[in-house]
Amino acid sequence: MQYEDYDVAVIGAGHAGCEAALACARLGLKTIVFTVSVDSIAMMPCNPNIGGTSKGHLVREVDALGGEMGKNIDRTFIQSKMLNTSKGPAVHSLRAQADKKDYSASMRKILENTDNLTVRQDEVAEILTCKEDSSPTSVKGVKTTSGNIYPARCAIICTGVYLKARCIYGEVSHYTGPNGLPAANSLTQSLIDLGIDVRRFKTGTPARIDKRSIDFSKMEEQFGDEKIVPFSFENKSEDLQKEQVSCWLTYTNEETHKIIRDNIDRSPLFSGAIEGVGPRYCPSIEDKVMRFADKDRHQVFIEPEGNYTNEMYISGMSSSLPEDVQYKMYRSVPGLENAKIVRNAYAIEYDCINATQLYPTLEFKHISGLFSAGQSNGSSGYEEAAAQGIIAGINAAMKLKNEEPLILDRSDGYIGVLIDDLVTKETSEPYRMMTSRAEYRLLLRQDNADLRLSKYGYRVGLLSKERYERVLYKQEVIKNEIERLKSNSVGTSEKVLEFLKQYNSTALTSGITLAELIRRPELSYSLIAPIDKGRPDIEEEIAEQINIELKYEGYISRQITQVEQYKKLEKKKIPENFDYDEVPSLRIEARQKLKKIKPVSIGQASRISGVSPADINVLIVYMNSRRTKVGEN
Secondary structure, eight states, X not given: OBOOOEEEEEEOOSHHHHHHHHHHHHTTOOEEEEESOGGGTTOOSSOSEEEOTTHHHHHHHHHHHTOSHHHHHHHHEEEEEEEOTTSOGGGOEEEEEEOHHHHHHHHHHHHHTSTTEEEEEOOEEEEEEEOOTTSOEEEEEEEETTSOEEEEEEEEEOOTTOBTOEEEETTEEEOOXXXXXXXXXXXXXXXXHTTOOEEEEEEEEOOEEEGGGOOGGGSEEEOOOSSOOOSSTTSOHHHHOOOOOOEEEEEOOHHHHHHHHHTGGGOHHHHSOOOSBOOTTSOOHHHHHHHOTTOSOOEEEEEEOOTTOOEXXXXXXXXXXXXXXXXXXXXXXXXXXXXXXXXOOEEEEEEEEOGGGBOTTSBBSSEETEEEOGGGGXXXXXXXXXXXXXXXXXXXXXXXXXOOOOOOOTTTOHHHHHHHHHHHSOOSSOBOOOGGGOTTTTXXXXXXXXXXXXXXXXXXXXXXXXXXXXXXXXXXXXXXXHHHHHHOEEOSOHHHHHHHHHTTOOOOSSOEEHHHHXXXXXXXXXXXXXXXXXXXXXXXXXXXXXXXXHHTHHHHHHHHHHHHHHHHHHTSBOXXXXXXXXXXXOOHHHHHHHHHHOOSBHHHHHTSTTOOHHHHHHHHHHHHHHHHHHHHO
């Protein structure tokens, strides 16, 4: 049966699918989102939190573009904490524990009440395409396992870890998705038939323990922050204040490690029963014990899964060991001696694509109108998925509207870094975002995501004029206040000297600007308020921006100069059908890699593994000479 036509079909309603579907629908496109179960919409099958180091940056960037994840976690968090506050602002990252059920239910409510959006519980088995004469293959719809056809002009693959999913612990193997939900077993073959390179990855999750069986007196209590910082720039701190739950910290020990080593031959990770490649930066506990034999303990965080359940998440101890070994292992940890397992830990294998087949828009290079986002691209994490989802959704909409696509580069945001890494560098394992991956991280802070990216959200139509004007006002206030602080001075009055003495700051012998005072390590914009007579009334989040801009001005200026150099190579575009075989003196390896990746710019070409600086110089010289010849003709 053929159903009514849609503009966009989104396959999967996890964190990528939700953002993709909402972006398309909010931009006026008739959108349908498919899910194997409506109960799995925005489900958190693994950790019960949003954000964290570098991931918090992604969530705030999604919000600045007009996405939903930040708002949804603000609605459903049970503990909130800013991480890395003892370090510089570049690595500050917000993290919040979620009530998993509430998070999923809240996002489902948003989807079901969004205009232009249809939610459908069904499994997509095939991407339908057509090809006319010399035009590229293009999407014409999707077909479900029941044989129903849904015509669509674009499709976005957001299948997460469901493609041919297999859950494993010990000798037990179930062909299901997370939490026993159905796997999507049919779509992989359709992708292969379309010439898409598919690979097998693996991730895992720890056991869930009954709260009543835990002795918290043997653990360190971990509290949330007194003052809540919202993920969404639309929310105010004072509106989110509420009583928070605690998390708990304990540690593995030598007994734990001995149990794991003695049973390592029963782990499917080490026995060869698991084929997929696992994440380097989120290893199982057996991985950690075997790889870091010198460590006598590892951190274990006990985190609540929600307000209305006794299930506790054992963060740091994901595993695929047999059930009997899991009991011994968990019960060797202080506070878990009498632990009762509600859900066993398990590993999950799944199919995903090689993301180098995608443009930076997340559209397939050889199939017009087909996009892919999230863990189906070989990434890991809810936040990475949501970030890709909103970009894929925006670009599907821009394509159908014949408008300019949205491509964020590495100097625009963590989203730009994430997508550039995925589509440029061949990822042989699940990709995890980290602050160290961002070259310009002092510019790409989580606190200024709105200042950096709101212009794009407004341009594509996801941000209202009112919200964008608030951002412009914020930029103007920051600029004016920094100018005032640089042009106003204080002298050696008794009040000023007494103030400096109070903070053990060097006394003045002559006048100094307020900006110079703020740059002193022991002082800040908020602290100097008593000696700043002309200070206007400024919101706290704006004051934070002013403080950071002044304290790190030299470093920020240096990074801006680096970005300018970077942009020069990004602006050197490579034609879509460029023939690398015509370039003389280009090494064979470089020629092969460039033909495979098809970079859109010299900048992207320079980041391809196997393409050397010498190859880039050869390419630039050839392109310049070709332009000269064209100009002469």
